[in-house]
Amino acid sequence: MTGEGGGAGLAPEWRRWVVENLLRGAEEADLVAVLEGAGVDAEVARAAVRAEAEDPCFEGTRKAVALQRKLEGLLDLYGDLYRQAEGHARVDCHEALSREEFLDRYYFQNRPVVLRGAEVAEAGRWAPERLSMWMDGARSVSLAEHADLRPLLDLLRPPIDFGVADGRPVLTVEAEAAEAPDAPVRENVLVHQVHGRRRFRLAPVFELRRMAGEPSEAEAVPRLEVELEPGDWLLLPVGWWYGYRVQEESASVSFAAFAGATPKVIWEEEPAPPEPTPPPWHRAG
Amino acid sequence: MRPDERLSHARRAWIAENLTRGVSSRRLVDVLRESGLTADASAAEVESVAAHPAVRHASAHVSHRQTLEALLRARAVLYRNEQGGSEAPRVERRRHLPPEEFFERYYLRNRPVIVEGLLEDWPALSRWTPEWLAERFGDEPVEVMAGRESDGDPDFNAERLRRTLPLRELIARMREGRETNDVYLVARNSLLLREAFRPLLADLRAPVGYIHPDIATPDSVHLWFGPAGTLSNLHHDHLNVFFCQVLGRKRFWLAPSWETPWLYNDRGLYSAVDIRAPDLERFPDFARATVHTCEVGPGDALLIPVGWWHAVKALDVSLSVTFVNFDAAARNTHWRDYWVGPRPEEVER
Numbered sequence: 131m132t133g134e135g136g137g138a139g140l141a142p143e144w145r146r147w148v149v150e151n152l153l154r155g156a157e158e159a160d161l162v163a164v165l166e167g168a169g170v171d172a173e174v175a176r177a178a179v180r181a182e183a184e185d186p187c188f189e190g191t192r193k194a195v196a197l198q199r200k201l202e203g204l205l206d207l208y209g210d211l212y213r214q215a216e217g218h219a220r221v222d223c224h225e226a227l228s229r230e231e232f233l234d235r236y237y238f239q240n241r242p243v244v245l246r247g248a249e250v251a252e253a254g255r256w257a258p259e260r261l262s263m264w265m266d267g268a269r270s271v272s273l274a275e276h277a278d279l280r281p282l283l284d285l286l287r288p289p290i291d292f293g294v295a296d297g298r299p300v301l302t303v304e305a306e307a308a309e310a311p312d313a314p315v316r317e318n319v320l321v322h323q324v325h326g327r328r329r330f331r332l333a334p335v336f337e338l339r340r341m342a343g344e345p346s347e348a349e350a351v352p353r354l355e356v357e358l359e360p361g362d363w364l365l366l367p368v369g370w371w372y373g374y375r376v377q378e379e380s381a382s383v384s385f386a387a388f389a390g391a392t393p394k395v396i397w398e399e400e401p402a403p404p405e406p407t408p409p410p411w412h413r414a415g
Numbered sequence: 416m417r418p419d420e421r422l423s424h425a426r427r428a429w430i431a432e433n434l435t436r437g438v439s440s441r442r443l444v445d446v447l448r449e450s451g452l453t454a455d456a457s458a459a460e461v462e463s464v465a466a467h468p469a470v471r472h473a474s475a476h477v478s479h480r481q482t483l484e485a486l487l488r489a490r491a492v493l494y495r496n497e498q499g500g501s502e503a504p505r506v507e508r509r510r511h512l513p514p515e516e517f518f519e520r521y522y523l524r525n526r527p528v529i530v531e532g533l534l535e536d537w538p539a540l541s542r543w544t545p546e547w548l549a550e551r552f553g554d555e556p557v558e559v560m561a562g563r564e565s566d567g568d569p570d571f572n573a574e575r576l577r578r579t580l581p582l583r584e585l586i587a588r589m590r591e592g593r594e595t596n597d598v599y600l601v602a603r604n605s606l607l608l609r610e611a612f613r614p615l616l617a618d619l620r621a622p623v624g625y626i627h628p629d630i631a632t633p634d635s636v637h638l639w640f641g642p643a644g645t646l647s648n649l650h651h652d653h654l655n656v657f658f659c660q661v662l663g664r665k666r667f668w669l670a671p672s673w674e675t676p677w678l679y680n681d682r683g684l685y686s687a688v689d690i691r692a693p694d695l696e697r698f699p700d701f702a703r704a705t706v707h708t709c710e711v712g713p714g715d716a717l718l719i720p721v722g723w724w725h726a727v728k729a730l731d732v733s734l735s736v737t738f739v740n741f742d743a744a745a746r747n748t749h750w751r752d753y754w755v756g757p758r759p760e761e762v763e764r
Contacts, residue, residue: 142468149468186424187467190431195473196755197436197680198480201487203752204672204722208525210748215523238497239524240490338486342479368489395492401485406433406446407679408687408697410425 140170140178148182153195158183202339209336221332221356221364229290232365237318237387240367242332242354247322247361251285256324256360256381258303265303273299273383286383288363292320297385304328304380312341312348312373316397318387319366323358326380330356335369358382368397430464437477440465490673495705506669506709506717514624517718518743522655525720527669529709533625533716539618539661540713543734545586553583555611558604563645564597570648571685573603574759585640589732594644601647602637602737612638619736622716626657627740639735647727649678649686653753656719657738660711663731669707672722672750677704682756690726722750 140148148161158179165175182188212218222236223244236243250256264278265271273283279301286294297320306326312333331353333341340347357377358364365387366372416424430443440461447457464470498504507521508529521528534540561578563569569576588598606612619636621628630636643663651672668690670678677700679687688694688701695702710730711717719725740746 146468146472150472153469153472182469185467185469186427187431187464188469190428190433190464191435191467191469191473193428193681193756194432194435195476196752198476198483199752200680200750200755201480201483201675203750204487204675205483207672207722207748207750211523211525214743214745214748215519233497238493240493335486335490338483339479342482368493369486391496393492393496395489395496397489398485401481401488403437403439403442403481404484405699406438406442407429407436407681409446409450410429411422411450 139181140165144170145178145182148179149188152179152183152188153192205336205338209334212334212336219352219354221330221354223356227289232290236365236367240335240369242356242367242370243365244356244358245289245363247289247363248287250324250360251287253325253360255282255285258325258379258381261301261303261381265301269304270300270302273301276301282383286322288320288322292385293388293390294320294383294385297387297389299383299385302380302382302384304376304382306376306379308376308380310372310374312371314341314397315366315368315370315372316399318368318395319384320387321358321364321366321382321384323360323362323364324381324383325360327360327377328358328374328380328382329377330358330364330372330374332356332366333371335367337371338369341371368395426460427464430461431467431470434461434465434470435473435477437481484676487673487676491671491703491705494671494673498705504705504707506667506707508709514742517625518741521718522720522741522743525672525722527707527720527723528718529711530622530625530716530718532714533622534620534659534661534714536620537618537661539615539734539736542618543615543661545589545732549583549586552611553581553586555582555609556580557582557585557600557606557609559585559598559600560604561598563599564595568685569596570650571682571759573601577604589642591642593642595642596644596646598642599645600638600640602639605634606638606640607636608633621738621742622657622659624742625716626738627742627746629740630738632740635738635740637737637739639733639737641729641733643729643731643733645727645729645733646691647725649688649690649724649726650684651675651722651724651750651753652719653684653721653750654739654747655721655741657741658711658717658719659736659738660713660715660717661734661736662713663729663733664710664712665733665735666728666730667707667709667711667717667719668726669709669719670704670724672720672724674704674724675722677701678724680755683754683759686724721748722753 151161161179162175166172221242221244223246225246227245273279283295283299288294333351333353337351340351433443443461444457447460448454506527506529508531510531512530556579558577558579560573560576562576566572566576600606607616616630619630621630679698681687688698693701
C-alpha cells in the first residue's frame with residue numbers, strides 16, 4: 131500500500147488516485163477516509179494527501195484546470211442564453227431577407243438561417259449525371275479551377291451578395307442515401323442546393339464538449355433540423371456542427387461566406403500553442 | 416517558506432500551469448534560461464514537473480483546451496468584424512428601448528447597451544444629493560470599504576477592508592473634493608438591507624419590463640456611493656447587472672466575455688491587468704482585447720452583460736444603483752464555475 135522508505139509515502143497508483151481526485155475537487159478528508167479504509171495508517175494518509183495538495187505542481191495544474199472549467203462554463207452560459215431566445219430549437223427559413231437583417235440577426239449572431247430561393251436557373255445543367263461526367267468520378271471539385279464547370283458560377287443568383295466567386299466555391303454531387311457524419315464548421319459557409327434534397331442536422335457552438343466527446347454524448351445533443359431543396363441557401367455558422375443525409379440525389383455548391391473580407395473568421399483546427407503566462411519572478415533590468 | 420523555497424515553489428507551479436495550458440516545453444525552457452538558469456537546469460526542471468502525476472493527468476485535456484480557446488477567438492474576430500474593424504468599438508446608446516428589444520438584442524445576445532432617460536421617473540434623481548443624505552441619515556453608521564489605496568489588491572481583498580463610520584463623516588470626507596480611491600461604499604456593504612435606509616427604495620423605480628417589480632427582495636438592489644476617483648479594476652460579474660447612475664458620472668471600460676482567455680484572469684473573477692496602465696510587455700494578450708469605453712451620467716442605465724470584463728472609475732462624487740433581478744422568466748443567467756483559485760480568506764498573507 132505504501133511506497134518505499136517505510137510509511138513516508140504512497141504507492142504510485144495511490145498517489146495518482148489522490149491527485150486525480152483532488153483535481154476533480156474532492157475534499158482531502160474524504161480521500162483520507164478511503165485510504166484508511168484500504169489499510170493505510172491514518173497519520174500517513176493525512177500527511178500524504180496534504181503533501182499532494184501542497185505540491186506546487188498540483189497547485190499550478192489545478193489553476194489551469196480551473197480556468198479550463200471556467201471557459202467550459204462560459205459555453206454553458208451561452209447555451210443558457212441561447213435557449214431563452216424564441217425559436218432557438220429551429221433553423222429560421224425566409225422567403226426574403228434583406229442583407230442587413232441577414233447580417234444582424236444571423237451572420238454576426240453566429241446563427242444558421244435558410245433563404246428559400248427562387249427556382250434554380252437552367253436547372254438541367256445541374257443534373258447530377260451531367261455534372262458527374264465533368265467531374266471524373268470525383269465527389270467534389272473546385273468550381274473556380276475547373277475550366278468546363280466554371281461557367282456554372284455565372285448561373286448562381288444569390289439573393290444577397292455573399293461574394294461567391296471569392297469564396298472558393300466547391301461543387302459536390304452525392305448519391306441518394308449518402309450520409310455525412312457530424313463535422314465542425316471551421317469558417318462561415320454558405321451552402322446552395324441546386325439539385326435534389328438533403329436533410330441537415332445542426333448542433334450549436336456551445337455543445338462543443340459533447341460533440342467532440344464520445345459518440346454517445348454527441349448523439350444526445352439536441353439538433354436543429356432543416357431540409358434543403360433546390361434554390362435554397364443555408365448559412366452554416368463557424369463553430370457549429372453539421373451532418374446531413376441525402377434524401378434525393380444531390381448537387382450543391384458551397385463556399386466561404388464573405389471571403390473577401392478580412393480578418394478571416396476561422397476556427398483553427400490545429401491552433402498554435404499558447405504563450406506562457408507572466409513568470410512569477412521579476413524581470414532582470 | 417524561505418525566500419528561495421518560495422521562488423522554487425512558484426517556479427514549479429508556473430511550469431505546471433503552463434504545461435497544462437498546452438505551452439510547449441521548449442518555450443518554458445527558454446523563459447527559464449532568460450531568468451538565469453542554465454540550459455540543463457531549465458530542461459531538468461521542466462521535465463520533472465512534466466512527470467508529476469497531476470500534470471500528466473491534466474495533459475490529456477490540452478487539445479480540448481486549445482480547441483475551446485480557438486473557438487472563442489473565432490467569436491472575437493466575428494464580433495470585431497461586426498464592430499467595423501479599425502474603428503473603436505462602441506457601446507450602443509438607445510432611448511425609448513422597448514423591453515422586448517432590450518432582451519432580444521442585448522441581454523440574450525450578451526451585449527452591453529446604455530439606455531438613456533430610463534430613470535426619468537425616479538425621485539432619487541432630483542432628491543439624492545450628499546447634502547440631503549447627510550441631513551436625512553447623517554447619524555446612521557454605514558459600512559464602507561476603507562484603506563483601499565494602501566491595499567495592493569483592494570477589490571480581491573474587499574472583505575478585510577470593511578469599516579463602519581457615521582454617514583455624515585463619510586460624506587464630509589467626500590466633500591473634501593480630492594479624487595481618491597481610498598473609501599467606497601459598495602454593493603457588498605449592503606446599505607439597503609439596513610432598516611434605517613429602506614426608505615431610499617421608495618425613491619427608486621424598477622424600470623418597467625426590464626427589472627422585476629419586487630425591489631424589496633433582499634439583495635435584488637444595491638447601492639454604490641463614493642468620491643470622485645474610486646476605481647473598480649478589471650473584473651467580471653457572474654450574472655447580468657443593470658447599472659443605474661443617479662448622481663455624478665462614471666467611466667466604464669468593457670471587454671467581451673469571450674475574450675476571457677486574453678484577460679489574465681489569475682484569481683477569482685479579477686484580471687491581473689491594471690486598466691490604469693496595462694503592462695503589455697507582461698500581459699501581451701491584453702493588446703488583443705476589444706476594449707470599449709463609455710461614460711454613464713445621471714439617468715443612464717447600462718446593462719453589464721454576464722461575463723463581460725469591466726473597470727469602473729468615478730469621475731465625480733457618485734451614487735449608483737444596481738439591479739440583478741430582471742423581469743423575465745429566469746430572473747438572471749449565471750456563469751457557473753466562474754471563480755478561479757482560492758477564495759481571499761484562504762490566501763496566505
